[in-house]
Amino acid sequence: MKLYTALYAEFIGTFAMVFCGTAAMAVNETTGKVAHEGVAITWGLIVMVMIYAFGSQSGAHFNPAVTTAFALAKRFHWKKVPAYLITQTAAAVAASLAVKTIIPQSKILGATIPSIPYESAFWLEFLLSFFLMIVILHISTGSKEIGPVAGLAVGSVILLEAMFAGPLTNASMNPARSFGPALVGNHWDPMWLYLTAPFAGMALAVVLFNYFVTLDDGN
Numbered sequence: 001m002k003l004y005t006a007l008y009a010e011f012i013g014t015f016a017m018v019f020c021g022t023a024a025m026a027v028n029e030t031t032g033k034v035a036h037e038g039v040a041i042t043w044g045l046i047v048m049v050m051i052y053a054f055g056s057q058s059g060a061h062f063n064p065a066v067t068t069a070f071a072l073a074k075r076f077h078w079k080k081v082p083a084y085l086i087t088q089t090a091a092a093v094a095a096s097l098a099v100k101t102i103i104p105q106s107k108i109l110g111a112t113i114p115s116i117p118y119e120s121a122f123w124l125e126f127l128l129s130f131f132l133m134i135v136i137l138h139i140s141t142g143s144k145e146i147g148p149v150a151g152l153a154v155g156s157v158i159l160l161e162a163m164f165a166g167p168l169t170n171a172s173m174n175p176a177r178s179f180g181p182a183l184v185g186n187h188w189d190p191m192w193l194y195l196t197a198p199f200a201g202m203a204l205a206v207v208l209f210n211y212f213v214t215l216d217d218g219n
Helices: 003-031 035-058 064-072 078-102 118-139 149-169 175-185 191-218
Strands: none
Touching: 003 035, 003 078, 003 175, 035 149, 064 078, 064 118, 064 175, 064 191, 078 175, 118 149, 118 191, 175 191
C-alpha cells in the first residue's frame, strides 16, 4: 500500500473519529440531549466503523500512541511514524475546527478536562491506554486480523472505557484527540498528562506482550 493512500485513510479516519466523538460531547454540552451514555456509544461506534472502512489501507491507527506502539512492537516501520503522527494531529485539529464552526455555542469543544486530581487522571489514562493497546496487540495477531473481530473488539473497549472513565478524564487515550480541541478551544491545562500517559501505557503493553506472548510461543 502506497504511503499517500495510508495517510489519506489515517486523515479521514482520525477526522471522522474526533469530529463525531467531540461533536457528540459538544451537542450534549449545549443541549443536554445526547447524555453521557450516548457520548460513549458514539466514540465506540465511530472507531469500529472507521476500522472497518480504513483498516486495509492504513491499519486504522488514528492515534499517535498506537502508531508509536506498533513501531515499538516492530509491526510498523519507524520511517513512516512521523508522517502518520503529523497526519493524525492535523486531522484532529481540522475536526475540532469543524466542530467549532458547526456548534459555535460550545465552549469546551469536547476537550479532555479531568474532574479528578491530575496525578490520578494521569494514572487512569495510563491504564486505559494500556488496556486498549493490549487488546489491539492480541486481536491483531495471526488469524484474528481477518474478519469482523478487530473493529468490534477495539470499538467495544473504547465504548466501555468511555462509559466508566469519561466522567473522570474524558477517556482520551489519544494525544491527537486531546490536542485538537485544546488548540482550537484554548484548553491547555493539563495537556501534559494527555500527551504522555497514552504513550507510556501503550509502551508498557508492548513490553508485556512481547515478553509473555513470545515466551508462550516458545513453549
